[in-house]
Amino acid sequence: MSDFHGFVRGLGSIEVICGSMFSGKSEELIRRVRRAQIARQRVQVFKPQLDDRYRRDQIVSHSDMSVPAEMVAKAEEILAHVADRTEVVAIDEIQFFGRDVADVCEKLANLGKRVIVAGLDQDYLGRPFEPVPQLLAVAEYVTKTLAVCARCGAPANRSQRLIASDERIVVGAEGKYEARCRRCFEPDAPRQIAMPLDETDAFSSTR
């Protein structure tokens, strides 16, 4: 996979890395950030502040790669935090910022910045998860990452929720979700498989 795609310094662009949980989105984001840093580009990394009890000012992938990140509560805060001289803006867990973040990414790209975002493209029912559909439409570069189906081993692009909840956002990873392929995905299943919510890993495992 090419890193810089057709990236022209100062032109501005949006790159979307999206897929299900456990598909390596954060890892790919971190890889691109590291390469930009090696190329001595000025990089800023952001992640949503979902729960400050588990405040961690870095992005960590499932394979334990990490980069420092600034935590922000709202999409507009990203605009306020980006320095003029910053060339690359990376945002992880983009789905937690809501629709407004698509405009923020457009503004940053129009200012000439390379914007790299990573996030879930579908929610736990397999529905398009805003703002990723909006970002996919306006992005120059799109990377879909696939996980491995926990049931059958096929390439997987769905996030199977294993706990009972009708909330669109339930933060967590292992134990609460697993990757499933199209065939093994059961969007109606969570209500039957009730498991106690364990809040202790609520933020640390959102990666």
Ligand SMILES: [Zn+2]
């Ligand atoms: Zn499967």
